[in-house]
Amino acid sequence: xxxxxxxxxxxxxxxxQEPKPWEMGGKSGVTHSAKLAVVDDGAEVASIRLKxxxxxxxxxxxxxxxxxxxxKVRVYQIVPVFRTGDRKPTDYEFEG
Numbered sequence: 001x002x003x004x005x006x007x008x009x010x011x012x013x014x015x016x017q018e019p020k021p022w023e024m025g026g027k028s029g030v031t032h033s034a035k036l037a038v039v040d041d042g043a044e045v046a047s048i049r050l051k052x053x054x055x056x057x058x059x060x061x062x063x064x065x066x067x068x069x070x071x072k073v074r075v076y077q078i079v080p081v082f083r084t085g086d087r088k089p090t091d092y093e094f095e096g
Contacts, residue, residue: 004075006046006094008038011065014050016058032058036065036096038073048073048094 016034032055036048052058065071075096080089 004078006038006048006073006075007040008046008071008073009041010039011067011069011071012037012039012045013067014062014065016062019055029053034058034062036062036073038071046073046094048075048096050096 014034014036016032019030019032021030022028032052034050036050037045038048039045050058050061052061065073073096075094077095079093079095081091081093082088083090
């Protein structure tokens with residue numbers, strides 16, 4: 001498991017996504033997620049997906065990031081994003 005900390009100068013936005021039901025290997029559930037946008041001192045923007053098992057847990061995570069304030073965001077996973085037909089990733093998504 002990767003543990004990386006992004007030190008942001010400012011939180012730009014934190015928007016909850018629609019809950020998504022899933023089913024895999026006989027198990028099912030609902031994923032609650034939000035997109036967190038932050039900017040660092042070099043004016044680079046990072047988009048981080050916050051995930052939680054419940055809506056209440058997601059709200060608590062989102063509440064810890066105040067828009068316009070600095071933040072330290074712990075990243076647990078870096079996921080490659082592929083376009084259809086491409087073998088190499090076109091982007092990477094951070095999950096915190």
